[in-house]
Structure formats: C-alpha cells, structure tokens
Amino acid sequence: MRKYIEYFIPVLISFVTYFSNKYLPDISRFFSFIPLEEKNNFNIIFYFAVFSIFFHIVMDLLVIFWNKIKISISIIIYEKGKTPNIDNIPEINFNSKDLSEVYFNFKIKGNSRILKKIILDLDLPNWASFQANIKCNQKGCYEISIKDVIHREKQNKYVEMESNKSYPIIFNPTDDETNSDKVTVNIKNIFLKHLCEFKSNSFIIKNSKR
Structure with a gap:
C-alpha cells in the first residue's frame, strides 16, 4: 500500500x-x-x-x-484429530447424542487494547446452538470475544500468541431429514474490521436423521 x-x-x-x-x-x-x-x-x-x-x-x-494500531487475526476452523488448514472447509457432524464440537486455531498479533474490543460473529442455524458460555446477540448471532482468547496475554501492550480452543455444539431437533448449513466467522465492528488483517475459513455443520 x-x-x-x-x-x-x-x-x-x-x-x-x-x-x-x-x-x-x-x-x-x-x-x-x-x-x-x-x-x-x-x-x-x-x-x-x-x-x-x-x-x-x-x-x-x-x-x-x-x-x-494494526492487528492480525488468523482463525483456522478444523475437526477434532485433523490438522488445521485454512484452505479446508471442515464438516462438523453431530453424534448419536446430538452433540458435536468445533475446533478453532487462533493466531493473534497486535495492540492488546484494540484486540480486546474485537468481537467475532458466528451465525449458527436455528437448529444448532453452542453449549459453551458464548453470548447470543439480538440478531441471533453468537459472539466470541477476542478478549477471552487472549486473557492470559491481555496485560501486555503487544500480543503475539497462538491458541487452540474447542466449542461444543448441541443439535436442536427438527422435522427435517437432513440439516446442513455453512457457518462463517466475521468481525462485528466495521471500523475494527478495517484495522485488522483478518483471515478465516468457514465450516459446514450437518445433522442427518438416523
């Protein structure tokens, strides 16, 4: 530039x-x-x-x-036991107990004061919901705060870290035979989005009646 x-x-x-x-x-x-x-x-x-x-x-x-002030956030979404690859779109399936889990690999760099203000939006379908303590806003999107990801590093002025986190998901039964949706991750605040070098893959969440 x-x-x-x-x-x-x-x-x-x-x-x-x-x-x-x-x-x-x-x-x-x-x-x-x-x-x-x-x-x-x-x-x-x-x-x-x-x-x-x-x-x-x-x-x-x-x-x-x-x-x-610039920050960099890379998120690789992957399945349990698989190698994280940002070019892949993993398929997350529910088990017989209607439970599933999605894994996030975070690579974060930048000013901690700005990073703590960043919130990620995930728009899950209405037939699925996070089990973890993840806030759901008025639009129905789940929110992951970067502040919670960097909680051990946030006292530092500059953060450079990598972290892996898992988020359990529960299936809310429907009458449909098959439920399948693509889920993307976005930065909520438009202004902060322009300050951030952001990369993320998406994932497909799927459930079939047995």
Whole structure:
C-alpha cells in the first residue's frame, strides 16, 4: 500500500509547490549569484525539496502509528484429530447424542487494547446452538470475544500468541431429514474490521436423521 502512495507523492508535491510558490517567501533573494530570470525556478526547486522531505517524514510517522494500531487475526476452523488448514472447509457432524464440537486455531498479533474490543460473529442455524458460555446477540448471532482468547496475554501492550480452543455444539431437533448449513466467522465492528488483517475459513455443520 505504501509503495503505491509513494508513486503519487512527487505528483502531489509538484502541484503543491507550483500553486503555493507565489505565497511563499522568496528564498532566492538570499543568494545574490542567482540570475533574476532564474529566481522563480530556484524557488520552485527549493520548495519542492522542502515539501518532499516533509511528506516523507509524515509518511514515516504514519507508518509508525499504523504499526502500533494494526492487528492480525488468523482463525483456522478444523475437526477434532485433523490438522488445521485454512484452505479446508471442515464438516462438523453431530453424534448419536446430538452433540458435536468445533475446533478453532487462533493466531493473534497486535495492540492488546484494540484486540480486546474485537468481537467475532458466528451465525449458527436455528437448529444448532453452542453449549459453551458464548453470548447470543439480538440478531441471533453468537459472539466470541477476542478478549477471552487472549486473557492470559491481555496485560501486555503487544500480543503475539497462538491458541487452540474447542466449542461444543448441541443439535436442536427438527422435522427435517437432513440439516446442513455453512457457518462463517466475521468481525462485528466495521471500523475494527478495517484495522485488522483478518483471515478465516468457514465450516459446514450437518445433522442427518438416523
């Protein structure tokens, strides 16, 4: 992203220098050896250099600031006994007791103050529900707080961790012969979503009448 912005900086600086030159002090008057007809060109070159330095300092400061607030969350959903692979879409099936379990591999990096504000949304079908202590909001989506995932690390300013968690699911009986739905994971807050480098696979939850 930064390299694309840097492509446009010289163009931007050229416009700023050209249109602001007449409002800026005449630096050439301090250099008597500069011919009169070259004074304006000298001022333009001088201020172009000044603005270039200024813009690059601003860019460096923005990068430092961005590195302090940016976060990265990778979630790999997988089945028990299987190797986590973000390119796979695991199929989670219920057993004879109408119970199942889904496994999450979390890889989290970033500022803990921001991470603690992130909530993940999971929209389970109405015939399935989490057994664990996971909040369900008014829209019917289950919420996993990253604060609970990083609870051992949240006192640190910067978090870099990997954790595996399992979430039991219970089947709510229906009259349908087969129930199958794809479940995705999303970041709830739109603003925080843009601050986060987020990756996750989805999973299929399935139950067939026996």
